[in-house]
Amino acid sequence: MFQHLQINAQNHAIDSLKLALKNAKHDTTRCNILSILAETASDEEWPAFNEQLKVLAEKNIANNSEPKKLYLKHLADALNYIGYLAGNQGDIPKALEYYHKSLKIYEEIGDKEGIALSLNNIGGIYSNQGDIPKALEYYHKSLKIREEIGDKLGIATSLNNIGFIYQAQGDISKALEYYRKSLKIYEEIRDKQGIALSLNNIGGTYSNQGDIPKGLEYYHKSLKIQEEIRDKLGIARSLNNIANLNLKKGQVKEALVFAKKGMQTAKELGYPENIKHSAYTLNQIFQKQNKYKEAFEMYELEIKMRDSINNQETQKAAIKKQIQYTYEKQEEVAKAEHKKELEKQQALAEEKNTRQNIIIGSVAMGLLLVLIFAGYVFKTLKATRKQKTLIEHKNKEIEEKQKEILDSIQYARRIQMAQIPSEKRVLVMINKLKKSG
CATH class of the missing domain: 1.25.40.10 (Tetratricopeptide repeat domain)
Incomplete structure (x- = not known):
């Protein structure tokens, strides 16, 4: 009875979102609603909502609409969901392509939660391909970011995934350690889907040990929760x-x-x-x-x-995507360093011009003083040899100062030359939309 009521409540919430989408007048509101529907709707419906989200976000980005960062965030989410769908359908090259596209945008807008999600999903692809070192590398990168931002759901997911890797390697004690850590967090945040997943994985670990009764116990616990949440x-x-x-x-x-x-x-x-x-x-x-x-x-x-x-094509695609992503990152760094170098050179050129103007002005002023002084000497005819020596000495100082300034400019130049949520969560999302609308 409770399950039936829960399903009806969730369906009602989704129907409310669909109605809100129909009546929405602004693209920002439409994108927010589509994003929630892509996450919460049934397996049959969510891909269509996700495609709408992708198209709408791309249109607004192309039109340079504000807030651009929000549309980029929605586009990254949509690309990530496409990668998820492709991976589950067995199209691994497409999954990797869209996960990397998503990761690039998340990094561009500084969305740490999104970065961690994409890294985790790429790790999952390598895990399915049997590339254990690569999978662990991406899973640990994801876990580190999630711990930094305090994302409990993300932390639990990463712990579960790392536990699965250790289980596949036959390290039972390590696998159980990570699974139990994950289960504890899922229970704290009351995530039923996560609890079921951890229970299932613990059951699998006992099964691998040959403890069939214990394995069946955990599998049945997991199945019961999964049936409750469909x-x-x-x-x-x-x-x-x-x-x-x-x-x-x-x-x-x-x-x-x-x-x-x-x-x-x-x-x-x-x-x-x-x-x-x-x-x-x-x-x-x-x-x-x-x-x-x-x-x-x-x-x-x-x-x-x-x-x-x-298959071999899939594995090649994974390598190609990794190389492409690494190259693009290096290219971005190189462009940034080149831009920085150009700015330094421009600043140096401006500084040089300023100093040259100062030098020219100083020389002109010096020459003027010399001429005035010489005129005065010739007029009065009272200049002595000592005064002449003093004038020559002053001229020498001016020349030395000019040389020092020019030398310093030349030296400076050399120096300057690198998953379905609970009904409660859906309702929370709707309330957020109402407040923002």
Whole structure:
């Protein structure tokens, strides 16, 4: 009953957002609403809202509309969501392309939360590709920024992801350490989707240790929460995990029930990664039942999904994107240094002109004084040799000063020459919109 009421409340909130979008008069308001809908709407709807957000943000950026930073932020968010969708659909080159585009804009506007998100997502791609060192590098970069800005949800996500890497490497104690840290934070902030994810990962760690009862306990806890919040991606994962452990226990019929449910959910989502895992599990079950035709069909499906996710072109694209991103960053630094150097040279040239003007003025004044003084001497005819020597000495000083100034200018020149949120969160978002509107 509570679940039904919660779903209705969330649907009502989304309907309210759709109505607000229809009545919105300004593009800033439309972008704010579309951004929330892209994050909160169903799997069937959110990509369309995200595309609208992207188009609207790009239009306003092209028109140089204010506030430009806000539109850049919305564009970066939209690009990040496109990368997420592409990754789940198995199009890894596209996912990397859009994650890097998103990262570049976040860095341009100084959005640390966005930077951390993009770094985390790129780390996820490398993790799926089996490039563990690269994945850990990006995950730790993301975690560091999230700790700096106090982003608890982000910290929990990063801890979970790092735990998964250690689990894949077989470092069970390290994996459990990170998963439990993550679970604690998710519980503090009451993030049900995060709690379910951590429980699922802890179950997987126990499963890898051969502790099947403990593994099943955590998988069922995770599945229960995922069903409450209608997390289809999580449901597909948990169903498949439970099927695998039942198969290990020798409970083939029960394993088949969970595996079929898992495959059905995976196909509804259309995500190759989940379909691949479900196909593998069903292949193992059908072999146990001596159903070799069905087993072979599942094997073919598994290979097809695996090839769409992890192939040579994909790995090359990942390397290419990394090189391209590094090059662009270096180019930006080089341009900034070049601009700085030009500004220094311009300042130096202006300083030189100023000093030259001073020198010319000084020389002219000196010559004028000399002429006046000489005229005075010739007029009075009272100049002595001592006075003549004094005049010559003064002229020598002027010349020396000119030389010192010119030498200092030349020396200076040489020196100058580098995921679905809770209903409560949706309502909070709506209230923020109302206040800003």
